[in-house]
Amino acid sequence: MFAGMSLQNMLGTAAGLDKNGDYINCLGELGFGFLEVGTVTPEEQYGNAKPRVFRDLRENAIINRLGFNNKGVDYLVKNLKLKKYKGIVGVNVGANKWSQGKERIKDYLVCIEKVYKYADYISVNISSPNTPNLRDFHNEKNIIELVNAIDLKVSELNIQIPLFLKISPDESNESIKKIIEVIGISKFTGIIATNTTIDKSVLSHSASRDIEGGLSGEPLQRKSTEKINFIRKESNNQIPIIGVGGVIDARSFNDKVLAGSGLVQIYTGFVLAGPSIVTEILMN
Numbered sequence: 011m012f013a014g015m016s017l018q019n020m021l022g023t024a025a026g027l028d029k030n031g032d033y034i035n036c037l038g039e040l041g042f043g044f045l046e047v048g049t050v051t052p053e054e055q056y057g058n059a060k061p062r063v064f065r066d067l068r069e070n071a072i073i074n075r076l077g078f079n080n081k082g083v084d085y086l087v088k089n090l091k092l093k094k095y096k097g098i099v100g101v102n103v104g105a106n107k108w109s110q111g112k113e114r115i116k117d118y119l120v121c122i123e124k125v126y127k128y129a130d131y132i133s134v135n136i137s138s139p140n141t142p143n144l145r146d147f148h149n150e151k152n153i154i155e156l157v158n159a160i161d162l163k164v165s166e167l168n169i170q171i172p173l174f175l176k177i178s179p180d181e182s183n184e185s186i187k188k189i190i191e192v193i194g195i196s197k198f199t200g201i202i203a204t205n206t207t208i209d210k211s212v213l214s215h216s217a218s219r220d221i222e223g224g225l226s227g228e229p230l231q232r233k234s235t236e237k238i239n240f241i242r243k244e245s246n247n248q249i250p251i252i253g254v255g256g257v258i259d260a261r262s263f264n265d266k267v268l269a270g271s272g273l274v275q276i277y278t279g280f281v282l283a284g285p286s287i288v289t290e291i292l293m294n
């Protein structure tokens with residue numbers, strides 16, 4: 011059990027792998043304990059110009075600047091209604107690129123309202139580096155405003171499923187401390203740590219350092235684990251954490267658990283190694 015959800019195992023897919031929920035049934039066959047679909051926005055959007063995903067095999071890494079390409083929340087809801095997979099499916103929600111200020115907050119509310127009946131949990135994504143200024147929601151004033159607006163919606167609709175905030179690894183501990191305080195007195199259940207990093211100095215080779223976008227995979231491993239550790243300590247183990255960032259094998263999976271993750275997600279490691287990594291991690 012985690013946050014009131016009953017799961018077969020602790021390993022799930024991270025957001026972005028199945029943005030529109032087109033592959034829920036087949037991903038569900040691979041042995042994951044849960045799936046997170048999205049990020050989905052109220053309206054369909056194309057995302058940034060291609061090329062926008064870059065693999066760096068020397069570093070076991072991906073740099074992406076997709077920019078929330080997705081078919082819109084209504085399309086995802088249709089897929090959720092049709093799914094045969096019986097496991098846990100979380101939905102990750104975001105804002106359209108062109109929405110500004112209060113419209114951004116409204117975008118999250120629109121998505122939450124449309125998906126909550128068909129999702130097992132909701133993840134509120136404020137940490138993609140590829141939607142300009144989205145990460146400003148980490149600032150104290152902005153996060154309070156967003157969380158208050160979501161709290162109101164949760165009360166109004168009597169939403170009972172767990173709600174997670176997905177954060178960036180590039181925030182200072184001071185900023186994360188504030189976020190923990192805000193989450194602690196809100197209707198949010200926990201935190202997903204972390205999204206991709208824009209800090210390319212963690213790459214050991216310089217070849218990919220100039221590629222614009224968020225870095226994931228092995229170079230992100232330590233940074234995200236440190237943030238998970240910090241959240242666990244700072245919250246006295248009181249905030250449920252879904253850990254993500256650089257899981258590429260059983261050891262890095264265990265590191266995430268030891269740091270305080272109740273559940274663990276994988277994206278880059280799965281893309282680079284293929285489906286066999288699921289059993290490799292879970293059998294060890």
Ligand SMILES: Cc1cc2nc3c(=O)[nH]c(=O)nc-3n(C[C@H](O)[C@H](O)[C@H](O)COP(=O)(O)O)c2cc1C
Pocket residue numbers: 024025026027029048049063072074076078102135138176204205206225226227228230254255256257275276277278279
């Ligand atoms: C190609 C790609 C697309 C992604 N899209 C999303 C997304 O839409 N929403 C989101 O919250 N995270 C997205 N992420 C971030 C992942 O969910 C995850 O937080 C990050 O990649 C770290 O995990 P990893 O090292 O296992 O890949 C994306 C990552 C990649 C590589």
